[in-house]
Amino acid sequence: MSVASIPAGTVSATVPKLHKMRMARRLFSSLGWATTGFCLALLSILMLWILAVVAIRGASAMSLSLFTTITQGNGGGLLNAIEGTVVLSVGAMLLAVPFGVGAGIYISEYRQTSWATAIRFLADVLVGVPSIVMGYFGYVTMIDYLGWGFSVAAGSIILAIICLPYICRTTELALEQVPNALREAGYALGAGEWRVIMRIILPSVLPGILTGIMLALAISIGETAPLLYTAGWSNYLWDGRLTHSPIGYLTYAVYTFINEPFAEANALAYAAAFLVTSFVLLINVLSRFVFDRHHQ
Amino acid sequence: MSTRTGRVNRLSNAAVAAIAAGAVLVGSAAYAAEIRLLETGSSLLYPLFNLWVPDYQKKNPDVQITTQSTGSGTGISQAISGIAQIGASDAYLSNAQMKSNPGMLNIPLAISSQMVNYNVPGLNNDHLKLSGPVLAGIYEGKIKYWDDAAIAQINPGVKLPHNGIVPVHRTDGSGDTFIFTQYLSFSTPDWSNSPGYGTTVSWPAVQGGIGAVGNPGMVNATKGTPYSISYIGISFKSATDSAGLGEAMLENKDGKFVLPDDTTVSAAVSEMTAKTPADERVSLIFAPGPQSYPIINYEYAIIKQKQTSADTAKALKAFLNWAIDPNGGGASHYLKAVGFVALPDATVKLSQKQIDSIQ
Amino acid sequence: MKFRTLLAIVAGVLPGSLAAVVLFLTIYSWPAIRFNGLEFAFRNTWNLGNLYADPVTLGGVSIQPGAHYGILFLIVGTLLSTLIALLLAVPVGVGAAIFLAEAVSGKFRLWISFCVELLAAIPSVVFGLWGYVVLIPFLAHHVFPLLAGTLGLAIPIFGGETGSGYGLLTAGVVLSLMVVPLIAATLRDAIVVQPATIREASMGLGATRFETVWKVVLPNVNKVLIGATFLALGRALGETMAVLMVSGNALNYLPPNIYAPISTMAAFIVSQLDSALQDPTEMAVRSLAEIALVLCIISVIVNGLARLMLLAWSPGRRLAR
Numbered sequence: 001m002s003v004a005s006i007p008a009g010t011v012s013a014t015v016p017k018l019h020k021m022r023m024a025r026r027l028f029s030s031l032g033w034a035t036t037g038f039c040l041a042l043l044s045i046l047m048l049w050i051l052a053v054v055a056i057r058g059a060s061a062m063s064l065s066l067f068t069t070i071t072q073g074n075g076g077g078l079l080n081a082i083e084g085t086v087v088l089s090v091g092a093m094l095l096a097v098p099f100g101v102g103a104g105i106y107i108s109e110y111r112q113t114s115w116a117t118a119i120r121f122l123a124d125v126l127v128g129v130p131s132i133v134m135g136y137f138g139y140v141t142m143i144d145y146l147g148w149g150f151s152v153a154a155g156s157i158i159l160a161i162i163c164l165p166y167i168c169r170t171t172e173l174a175l176e177q178v179p180n181a182l183r184e185a186g187y188a189l190g191a192g193e194w195r196v197i198m199r200i201i202l203p204s205v206l207p208g209i210l211t212g213i214m215l216a217l218a219i220s221i222g223e224t225a226p227l228l229y230t231a232g233w234s235n236y237l238w239d240g241r242l243t244h245s246p247i248g249y250l251t252y253a254v255y256t257f258i259n260e261p262f263a264e265a266n267a268l269a270y271a272a273a274f275l276v277t278s279f280v281l282l283i284n285v286l287s288r289f290v291f292d293r294h295h296q
Numbered sequence: 297m298s299t300r301t302g303r304v305n306r307l308s309n310a311a312v313a314a315i316a317a318g319a320v321l322v323g324s325a326a327y328a329a330e331i332r333l334l335e336t337g338s339s340l341l342y343p344l345f346n347l348w349v350p351d352y353q354k355k356n357p358d359v360q361i362t363t364q365s366t367g368s369g370t371g372i373s374q375a376i377s378g379i380a381q382i383g384a385s386d387a388y389l390s391n392a393q394m395k396s397n398p399g400m401l402n403i404p405l406a407i408s409s410q411m412v413n414y415n416v417p418g419l420n421n422d423h424l425k426l427s428g429p430v431l432a433g434i435y436e437g438k439i440k441y442w443d444d445a446a447i448a449q450i451n452p453g454v455k456l457p458h459n460g461i462v463p464v465h466r467t468d469g470s471g472d473t474f475i476f477t478q479y480l481s482f483s484t485p486d487w488s489n490s491p492g493y494g495t496t497v498s499w500p501a502v503q504g505g506i507g508a509v510g511n512p513g514m515v516n517a518t519k520g521t522p523y524s525i526s527y528i529g530i531s532f533k534s535a536t537d538s539a540g541l542g543e544a545m546l547e548n549k550d551g552k553f554v555l556p557d558d559t560t561v562s563a564a565v566s567e568m569t570a571k572t573p574a575d576e577r578v579s580l581i582f583a584p585g586p587q588s589y590p591i592i593n594y595e596y597a598i599i600k601q602k603q604t605s606a607d608t609a610k611a612l613k614a615f616l617n618w619a620i621d622p623n624g625g626g627a628s629h630y631l632k633a634v635g636f637v638a639l640p641d642a643t644v645k646l647s648q649k650q651i652d653s654i655q
Numbered sequence: 656m657k658f659r660t661l662l663a664i665v666a667g668v669l670p671g672s673l674a675a676v677v678l679f680l681t682i683y684s685w686p687a688i689r690f691n692g693l694e695f696a697f698r699n700t701w702n703l704g705n706l707y708a709d710p711v712t713l714g715g716v717s718i719q720p721g722a723h724y725g726i727l728f729l730i731v732g733t734l735l736s737t738l739i740a741l742l743l744a745v746p747v748g749v750g751a752a753i754f755l756a757e758a759v760s761g762k763f764r765l766w767i768s769f770c771v772e773l774l775a776a777i778p779s780v781v782f783g784l785w786g787y788v789v790l791i792p793f794l795a796h797h798v799f800p801l802l803a804g805t806l807g808l809a810i811p812i813f814g815g816e817t818g819s820g821y822g823l824l825t826a827g828v829v830l831s832l833m834v835v836p837l838i839a840a841t842l843r844d845a846i847v848v849q850p851a852t853i854r855e856a857s858m859g860l861g862a863t864r865f866e867t868v869w870k871v872v873l874p875n876v877n878k879v880l881i882g883a884t885f886l887a888l889g890r891a892l893g894e895t896m897a898v899l900m901v902s903g904n905a906l907n908y909l910p911p912n913i914y915a916p917i918s919t920m921a922a923f924i925v926s927q928l929d930s931a932l933q934d935p936t937e938m939a940v941r942s943l944a945e946i947a948l949v950l951c952i953i954s955v956i957v958n959g960l961a962r963l964m965l966l967a968w969s970p971g972r973r974l975a976r
């Protein structure tokens with residue numbers, strides 16, 4: 001009906017205008033796709049650039065002795081740092097997993113309580129606290145006030161606090177997938193809360209929780225700032241003491257040895273960067289694999 | 297249900313394996329109960345410790361010494377807090393620090409000197425002449441360009457470029473900052489009023505000025521920044537040379553321009569070390585004498601007199617005594633490699649006395 | 656004890672940690688907060704005073720003579736580097752999200768999305784390493800002189816000395832790379848779950864596919880974009896290692912142009928702790944704690960806002976790093 005309202009004479013004038021408009025719109029769309037495509041290509045190229053630098057320089061610095069000898073001054077190997085990273089991360093997970101999973105269960109299974117709502121929100125806020133602030137907190141409390149010195153305990157506790165919210169929230173997300181029928185069936189059979197949650201619900205979502213733990217592990221391996229003033233650094237293997245004994249870790253080697261004007265030290269930094277990046281990416285890929293298999 | 301239990305079992309097996317692997321790591325780490333000493337601090341002393349420690353450990357396998365290059369500031373504060381047994385520092389403790397931390401020892405291990413390095417393309421082999429007041433002017437932002445009249449005046453015949461000077465300073469607490477700012481303070485009244493000297497000073501805001509961490513960071517920043525200037529410990533001379541940096545001749549108290557070498561450093565040593573007090577806290581900066589190099593200093597081990605255990609104290613004393621022994625760590629092949637000079641006999645005696653007091 | 660109560664207590668570790676961090680930092684920095692007053696945020700003087708003089712008593716507290724603590728240059732450095740990071744990251748992130756969600760399909764999309772997310776997993780010290788080794792020489796020798804020679808002629812902040820490569824723009828570029836995956840991934844998820852009906856309606860009216868995305872789908876997810884931007888903001892504000900390695904660690908001055916060295920609050924805490932420990936009166940360490948506290952409060956607020964905005968969209972489908 002709108003056609004009817006257009007005076008006959010104007011029709012011929014509108015057609016080329018419409019045509020022009022279509023051209024402009026086509027151009028706009030093509031430009032749009034080109035620009036957005038360029039953005040994605042840019043991101044991919046930059047990512048490949050970073051990975052290529054780390055992989056090429058790291059691979060050329062690789063040798064067996066890196067894994068068998070400890071750091072000596074500006075050279076030597078990374079065995080102490082590799083062991084330290086493992087010890088600190090395992091320590092962090094031992095602390096963070098029970099608390100994180102427990103908190104996740106609570107905010108999922110008792111979601112209606114206001115305590116759960118508050119914790120869910122605060123977990124998200126805690127994720128955003130800069131890791132250096134955590135490190136400084138650790139320094140002020142554990143190193144300085146409690147007098148632990150640079151230590152595995154202080155480093156692991158700070159890493160655990162950083163990892164907590166991730167584990168908590170992924171556990172919650174995993175538990176959300178569990179159909180209510182499963183819970184109801186459990187209760188109907190007369191099982192208590194403990195039994196229903198620990199024996200029925202938790203086992204069914206283990207892969208989901210595992211995904212979260214793996215991501216948290218990747219984060220703890222990649223952290224530097226919170227460890228500088230809590231774990232310290234050591235050229236030697238860990239002596240088994242939880243306090244009063246500093247420990248090495250790979251990210252420290254990256255930060256410190258790239259700054260040295262000696263090629264030997266730089267090679268250590270590249271090797272450490274290569275190892276850290278490989279660990280972290282490998283864990284991410286694995287966790288995605290676990291997650292996908294679970295969701296098929 | 298059976299597949300689920302299977303999965304859980306597999307997971308718990310994996311967990312057991314992981315814990316077992318962890319236990320093996322822990323076990324292998326704790327295989328021997330040696331004495332462990334942590335040395336941290338001065339990046340200037342770090343290269344020397346890296347020469348010392350492997351040799352020392354060959355003869356003393358029951359002592360493990362970790363070396364760490366963090367800056368004298370860290371060395372001092374971690375020695376005070378007991379985190380490190382040996383705080384390596386190019387600076388001695390202040391009166392206030394001595395007062396609030398009684399029982400801290402400042403034990404010289406060797407004598408070092410400091411270079412002023414620059415990166416002015418084309419002039420890096422020319423040993424530009426610089427004086428305390430000119431350096432103060434540069435770090436205060438009053439002397440902005442390389443062809444400033446004040447620089448041109450003491451470098452007649454040198455074709456200086458009209459490029460902005462980028463002063464590089466240390467961001468970490470640093471003994472190099474301490475001795476460099478002492479040189480500026482003692483030679484330039486203006487600087488001694490403010491900012492003065494210390495392991496950290498409030499650097500005047502100079503547009504473009506950058507901060508770097510440790511001597512290594514100073515070398516890299518100067519190398520990567522044309523028209524920059526910096527102060528770097530002598531033990532990094534091989535690094536500054538391979539980076540192609542220029543090394544300035546500095547004006548001494550007698551108005552002569554000198555480079556740090558055996559002759560000029562020894563000349564300054566003989567002028568200054570005689571007045572070393574019993575606690576050995578003394579500045580060796582800006583020595584008189586036509587030959588004297590103006591920036592030399594004692595390299596200190598900052599030690600807590602009272603150690604946590606008798607065994608630690610014993611190991612620490614043994615190592616320190618070895619370090620200042622002219623037939624041990626004080627041997628010239630160690631010191632020459634990093635450009636240091638041995639302590640004069642009188643200072644060695646004072647140091648020994650302090651080492652003996654460690655418990 | 657009931658299982659439920661036990662869980663509630665275990666869950667209390669989360670708010671407990673957050674409260675402990677804020678509480679201990681406040682207690683520890685309290686003398687500094689009182690000594691520094693409001694001028695802390697508005698002055699360009701981080702000055703530990705004369706460390707080799709005897710402490711003096713000023714206003715009831717013991718300090719080294721000449722000590723002054725003002726962190727305006729850190730606040731400006733933090734805000735400007737974050738701003739540059741967002742200015743670069745938001746358009747690129749939006750573009751990449753659109754292309755991923757609309758132009759790439761099937762298995763390919765999954766893989767590329769995953770790769771973009773992997774970018775977020777690369778540790779910050781590795782970004783710093785890359786920035787230090789590769790980006791700084793590249794920018795200092797090729798990009799900055801070019802920018803100064805073109806844009807610099809028209810816009811003053813792009814002109815002037817291009818410097819060493821360590822500085823504001825470099826820090827901004829590295830930060831943008833670190834936050835862009837966050838924006839791209841969150842936004843892509845939001846675009847993908849938009850109902851097909853609105854697209855069909857738009858295409859049915861004759862809009863092209865791109866017009867549909869740009870003018871219909873995107874406005875629908877603007878809340879998500881804002882939320883994701885805030886998350887990116889929070890991360891950029893607190894980022895430490897990468898900034899520390901590329902920012903030039905400027906002290907006590909504001910950057911005159913976009914290439915000049917800066918420092919940020921987070922990086923300053925790392926670079927200054929051992930210097931601050933030299934102060935026997937402890938005022939310097941406590942002032943550093945005050946910086947940590949300020950940074951903590953800012954990021955808590957920014958993150959709280961971001962979560963509230965994303966909450967309006969869906970109950971937290973993605974965990975942002």
